[in-house]
Amino acid sequence: MVEVKNELATYAQALCHPVRIAIVELLLSQQCCYHGDLTDHIPLAKSTLSQHLKVLKEAGLIKGEINPPKTRYCIDDKVWQKAAKMFYHFFEVLPPTPVNCK
Amino acid sequence: MVEVKNELATYAQALCHPVRIAIVELLLSQQCCYHGDLTDHIPLAKSTLSQHLKVLKEAGLIKGEINPPKTRYCIDDKVWQKAAKMFYHFFEVLPPTPVNCK
DNA sequence: TTAATTGTTCGTAAATTTGCGAACAAAATG
DNA sequence: CATTTTGTTCGCAAATTTACGAACAATTAA
Numbered sequence: 001m002v003e004v005k006n007e008l009a010t011y012a013q014a015l016c017h018p019v020r021i022a023i024v025e026l027l028l029s030q031q032c033c034y035h036g037d038l039t040d041h042i043p044l045a046k047s048t049l050s051q052h053l054k055v056l057k058e059a060g061l062i063k064g065e066i067n068p069p070k071t072r073y074c075i076d077d078k079v080w081q082k083a084a085k086m087f088y089h090f091f092e093v094l095p096p097t098p099v100n101c102k
Numbered sequence: 103m104v105e106v107k108n109e110l111a112t113y114a115q116a117l118c119h120p121v122r123i124a125i126v127e128l129l130l131s132q133q134c135c136y137h138g139d140l141t142d143h144i145p146l147a148k149s150t151l152s153q154h155l156k157v158l159k160e161a162g163l164i165k166g167e168i169n170p171p172k173t174r175y176c177i178d179d180k181v182w183q184k185a186a187k188m189f190y191h192f193f194e195v196l197p198p199t200p201v202n203c204k
Numbered sequence: 205t206t207a208a209t210t211g212t213t214c215g216t217a218a219a220t221t222t223g224c225g226a227a228c229a230a231a232a233t234g
Numbered sequence: 235c236a237t238t239t240t241g242t243t244c245g246c247a248a249a250t251t252t253a254c255g256a257a258c259a260a261t262t263a264a
Binding site: 148166 | 240
């Protein structure tokens with residue numbers, strides 16, 4: 001890291017691992033928040049899953065209300081929309097390549 | 103990596119480093135393709151920049167025509183649009199949280 | 205109260221990422 | 235032809251990431 005951490009890079013970083021994508025997709029597929037055992041869906045040690053959840057939490061994309069035996073993980077709407085906007089904008093800025101572009 | 107590499111994760115991976123974001127933004131800001139010395143814009147060793155470019159190239163997001171003393175780096179429109187669509191879709195699927203969501 | 209359930213934190217090992225300089229390649233220029 | 239320019243590749247070291255099991259909370263259930 002050679003400079004100030006880019007916010008977009010932070011979100012990308014949170015989403016750059018297949019397991020974290022899977023976790024987020026699972027949360028997205030829920031009517032409301034997810035509660036239950038994530039290891040039912042993703043075959044990893046719970047400590048490993050906990051670590052991935054931590055990454056997503058620290059990026060702000062999800063929030064969890066954890067009253068130890070019971071847990072609830074949700075996408076954080078607000079941050080999610082913000083990240084969405086940043087990605088939208090990032091990908092939008094590409095103008096069509098001019099035909100005379102060499 | 104515990105499973106088949108997720109394509110979205112691959113793009114996120116390519117974009118998860120501030121320097122790579124900076125490189126892509128530089129390329130996006132060009133009328134056409136970029137040619138010149140990237141170290142003018144990003145204060146890193148050229149070998150390091152070369153590595154970051156390699157990551158972006160392997161993800162397919164950029165392409166470079168390198169005839170050694172001269173170089174041209176471009177966003178790869180096709181892959182870019184594909185990645186854009188994947189991110190759009192990924193972020194779009196979030197329905198508004200129901201008010202009765204507990 | 206004791207056991208069961210569920211999740212986090214800690215320590216550790218293996219793999220990957222990041223960054224650098226040195227060495228190397230390949231074309232342009234003197 | 236030698237030098238300059240520009241970029242890649244090759245070690246190498248430091249930092250980070252990933253994954254695991256063990257130990258540790260904290261609440262629920264027996």
